[in-house]
Amino acid sequence: MSEIDSLPDNYQALLDSLSSAYLQGQNQTYYAINRQLVETYWQIGRYIVEYEQQGHKRAIYGKALLEALSNDLTLRHGRGFSRSNLTRMRQFYVLYPNCATASHNLTWSHWVELLKIDDDMERNFYLQQSQIEKWSLRELKRQKSSSLFLRLAASKDKKAILALAQKGQLVKKPSDLLRDSYVFEFLKIPEPYHISENNLESLLCDHLQPFLLELGKGFTFVGRQYRITLNNTHYKVDLVFYHRILRCFVLIDLKLGDVEHYDIGQMNMYLGYFAKEENIKGDNPPIGIILSRNKDELLVEYATYNLNSQLFVQKYQLYLPDRESLKKEIELALQEAEGEK
Structure with a gap:
């Protein structure tokens, strides 16, 4: 009789409880570290902006300041302080001067992707949606590249576009599931495509994870x-x-x-x-x-x-949409709404 056979009947329950407690603690530690890291980068951005606002000539800071900070901080603390990363930290504070309004549930890598978006409405949509759907970094990048916000907003009026930017896409009724056009670029079907319905179906099932992400x-x-x-x-x-x-x-x-x-x-x-x-x-x-x-x-x-x-x-x-055409549709809808006032 082995030692494992001599253990009490409830040993498996104990093992499962310990494993669950460990994983829960591990996740909580990860989120705590991530939250602190995002807050720290926001603080670094604040210090840079406040230094700039002290009246120093712009030639002193700007690119030269960030390059000097990058070199010296890297010497002191190692990786993580490239000039581009410091630029994002500064931008983070400028766009979200109230730290409480910036989500700390997202990783800094999420924030870097969001900060690359110039348009405030579009950025806020991806911010809201990342939190609602708990997107991984890879999922966020995919939805950005497939112009999800522009696709959803292009078929809406001004009020709906603003609501989409402020709250994200909320699913409350069947029509909320719909997208003006679904994009299956993840199938990587070469142009010109020659494919049957059965093959298309098979490919979507083979790429079920991105397909579910596209569905919502x-x-x-x-x-x-x-x-x-x-x-x-x-x-x-x-x-x-x-x-x-x-x-x-x-x-x-x-x-x-x-x-x-x-x-x-x-x-x-x-x-x-x-x-x-x-x-x-x-x-x-x-x-x-x-x-x-x-x-x-x-x-x-x-x-x-x-x-x-x-x-x-x-x-x-099967291929990525034309971003510029979608942007023009949205701009036209917003302009028409302004003209009706």
């Missing part, structure tokens, strides 16, 4: 080619998810070309089946999203007339 907060994967049977006829939903916040199934069908009226009818049938056969107590009505490369707005309007309000047709693209 709250999605959990249920299955691919989810089979349903009606009168001995089998149908398959391309992708099925469950949304934890809205408490409902989300059905997604992928289309390489234009959406036709029968595609919409088929999705409506899927929604009816899930509502009657798959939902359990506490589930809300399912949501259907047809993703296509192109969208005929008039056809969609007529094909969805008096149909399920939980059915949406949205576009996707």
